[in-house]
Structure formats: structure tokens, C-alpha cells
Amino acid sequence: MTDVNLETLLAEKLIGDSPKMQQLRTIIKFAGRCNSSIMITGPSGSGKEVVADAIHSISDRGNAANIAVNCGALPEHLIESELFGHEKGSFTGAVNQHVGLFEQADNGTIFLDEIGDMPINMQVKLLRVLETRIVNRVGGNRNIGIDVRVIAATHKHLGESIKAKAFREDLYYRLCVVPIEVPALNERAEDIPALIAHFLKNQSEANPLPVFTEEALAAMQRYEWPGNVRELRNVVERASVFFAGREIFAEDVAILVQSVIAPANQNVETAASAPSDAWAAAQSTQGSPNTVHRENNVRDLNAHMQSEERRIIMNALDRSHGVVSRAARSINIKRTTLIDKMRKHNIDWQVEDHTDYKIAV
Numbered sequence: 291m292t293d294v295n296l297e298t299l300l301a302e303k304l305i306g307d308s309p310k311m312q313q314l315r316t317i318i319k320f321a322g323r324c325n326s327s328i329m330i331t332g333p334s335g336s337g338k339e340v341v342a343d344a345i346h347s348i349s350d351r352g353n354a355a356n357i358a359v360n361c362g363a364l365p366e367h368l369i370e371s372e373l374f375g376h377e378k379g380s381f382t383g384a385v386n387q388h389v390g391l392f393e394q395a396d397n398g399t400i401f402l403d404e405i406g407d408m409p410i411n412m413q414v415k416l417l418r419v420l421e422t423r424i425v426n427r428v429g430g431n432r433n434i435g436i437d438v439r440v441i442a443a444t445h446k447h448l449g450e451s452i453k454a455k456a457f458r459e460d461l462y463y464r465l466c467v468v469p470i471e472v473p474a475l476n477e478r479a480e481d482i483p484a485l486i487a488h489f490l491k492n493q494s495e496a497n498p499l500p501v502f503t504e505e506a507l508a509a510m511q512r513y514e515w516p517g518n519v520r521e522l523r524n525v526v527e528r529a530s531v532f533f534a535g536r537e538i539f540a541e542d543v544a545i546l547v548q549s550v551i552a553p554a555n556q557n558v559e560t561a562a563s564a565p566s567d568a569w570a571a572a573q574s575t576q577g578s579p580n581t582v583h584r585e586n587n588v589r590d591l592n593a594h595m596q597s598e599e600r601r602i603i604m605n606a607l608d609r610s611h612g613v614v615s616r617a618a619r620s621i622n623i624k625r626t627t628l629i630d631k632m633r634k635h636n637i638d639w640q641v642e643d644h645t646d647y648k649i650a651v
């Protein structure tokens with residue numbers, strides 16, 4: 291691939307020209323040329339999968355398979371056979387032979403998303419495959435050689451998982467040959483107008499597009515974007531419906547971002563028509579009187595944030611009648627992330643007597 295083609299491809303896939311994005315593109319170009327394992331970190335929705343996809347596309351493996359696996363979404367008892375395959379009859383339900391994802395990705399790339407969620411016993415097996423480049427199907431006795439480039443990603447601090455013995459240090463170093471960090475959107479607010487234009491271009495042609503005024507763009511750049519680029523994409527989609535063919539002003543931005551997080555001192559019903567905390571912060575660099583008052587009452591920021599997170603999750607689950615996927619969508623996080631957080635906060639259907647929270651939905 292010529293340098294010009296490579297630049298064009300990267301510019302199409304990864305929108306944004308801020309210094310942080312330019313730096314990221316430089317690392318991606320380097321990563322595309324080498325064959326080492328890569329660990330991509332960064333907050334949820336920041337674009338880790340987009341980066342992994344870009345690396346695959348510009349690499350020599352670009353024409354071979356690029357297989358993405360969400361390690362947090364695979365049921366624990368199926369992970370091994372999903373990743374490495376199984377032979378017919380190797381366990382109850384194995385009615386056919388199954389070629390695992392590693393074999394399917396031969397000569398190409400496998401993207402192991404949410405690697406921090408991989409069960410510890412599978413981490414040992416993954417490490418062995420990375421070291422030997424050989425897979426064994428469950429119930430099989432053949433060594434199958436594979437040539438696969440591994441890209442892993444996580445939004446977790448794996449250092450903490452390693453300390454807690456939930457993630458193997460040897461696997462971490464094996465995967466983290468080329469570490470890449472994707473910055474949060476609020477660290478590159480300069481990219482927001484270009485991202486908005488990009489997402490508007492992808493909207494249905496059925497409705498006339500809205501027009502973000504300069505002041506609305508500035509307000510969007512002041513907002514914190516806790517859900518990063520994914521949240522921005524959702525807000526642009528919402529804008530295309532609410533403001534089809536109309537101009538969007540700064541005050542309209544509050545309406546667009548409001549449904550993401552309810553303010554701390556409001557109940558769920560009233561929160562639906564009020565701007566979010568992050569929006570309140572964006573409105574004024576001084577903070578509104580309301581914000582200042584709430585902050586003065588906070589004596590332990592960590593504990594406060596934990597209890598806020600729990601409260602928001604409980605409200606979302608209540609509104610979705612315990613349907614986890616719907617609750618996750620309503621607060622703009624992945625279903626697997628919500629399940630993680632439910633575990634962290636000990637939310638389950640046994641604890642809460644009034645609602646039947648269905649973790650597996």
C-alpha cells in the first residue's frame with residue numbers, strides 16, 4: 291500500500307485531526323507494519339475497535355480474515371470451543387465439528403475485545419496458543435498450526451486486575467508488545483465538529499439534515515462526553531430526528547444530551563426533562579449554583595461516584611423492567627459493561643425484592 295493510499299484509508303476510518311489523533315495515526319501506521327501483538331486501551335466508546343480495524347486494514351493481512359470476539363459476551367463454558375473449535379461428539383451438544391475463531395482467522399487478525407473479562411482458566415490456554423501458535427480443538431488430538439495477529443482491547447485498568455489476580459501478568463506482557471492508548475473524546479474536543487459532520491453524512495436521506503450553529507458546536511465541545519464517540523454518534527442521530535431540517539442552537543444541545551445521565555438530586559421522572567450533570571458543567575465554567583451546592587455536600591468523591599453509578603443503574607433497570615440490554619442502551623453503555631457493573635454493585639434479582647433483573651437477557 292502506498293503512503294498516500296494508507297493516509298486516505300486512515301483518514302476515512304478514523305475521523306479527527308487533533309494532535310492526539312495525529313499521534314494515534316502515527317502509532318497505527320507503525321503497528322500496521324509490524325506483526326506483534328497489540329493491546330489497545332481507552333475508555334468505552336472511544337474507538338478501540340475502529341483502531342483495531344484500521345490496523346488490520348493497513349497491514350499485510352488486510353485482505354485476510356479480521357475476526358472480532360467480545361470476550362465478555364461469550365458464555366464461560368463455550369469460550370474454549372468458540373475460540374479453538376471442537377470435534378464432533380466432544381461434549382453434549384457438540385453434534386458437529388466446529389472450526390474455532392483462531393483457525394478462521396488464519397493468516398489474518400483476531401480482535402479480542404474486553405480481554406479483561408476473559409476467565410482466568412482461559413487466559414492460561416490463550417497464553418499457550420500465543421506462545422506456541424498451535425491450537426487444539428476441544429476433544430481433538432491434532433496440533434493445528436495458525437498464523438494469526440492478535441489485537442486485544444480493554445477499557446479496564448488491567449494493572450488493577452493483575453493485582454487482584456483476575457488477570458495473568460504473563461499474558462498481559464505477551465499481549466502488550468505494542469501498547470496503544472485511545473484518548474477520551476473530551477481530550478480532543480477539536481475533533482468534535484469533524485465527527486459530527488461524519489455522523490450526519492451517515493444519516494438516512496429521508497429527513498433533511500439539521501444544521502449545528504457555531505454556538506451549538508461550541509456547546510458540544512464543552513460537554514464532557516462520558517460515553518465518548520459512541521455517545522456523540524447517538525446524539526447526532528437524535529439531533530437528526532428532533533431537529534430535521536432545522537438549526538440547532540446552544541440551548542438545544544441540552545435537550546440532545548439530557549437523557550444520558552440524570553442529575554443527582556432529581557428522581558427519574560423529573561430527570562427526563564432536565565439537563566445532565568455533564569451538561570450543567572458544560573454550561574458554565576464556574577458551575578451552576580446547583581452544581582456547587584451538590585459538590586459542597588460531597589465528602590468522599592469516590593464513594594459518591596460509586597453510589598451515583600449504582601443509583602443510575604438501578605433507575606435504568608427499573609425503567610427497563612429489569613431487561614438488561616434495554617437498560618444498557620438507555621444509559622449508553624454496552625450490555626456487557628452493565629452486567630459488569632451490576633456484579634460490582636452486587637445488583638441481582640435475589641437482592642432487589644421488587645424487580646426481576648434478568649442478567650442474561
Ligand SMILES: Nc1ncnc2c1ncn2[C@@H]1O[C@H](COP(=O)(O)OP(=O)(O)OP(=O)(O)O)[C@@H](O)[C@H]1O
Binds near residue numbers: 306
Ligand atoms: N475516530 C473515529 N472516527 C469515526 N468513528 C468513530 C471514531 N471513534 C469511534 N467511532 C465510532 O464510535 C463508536 C464506538 O467506537 P468503538 O466501538 O470502536 O469503541 P470502543 O472503544 O471499542 O468501545 P467499547 O470499549 O465499548 O468496546 C462506533 O460507532 C465507531 O464507529
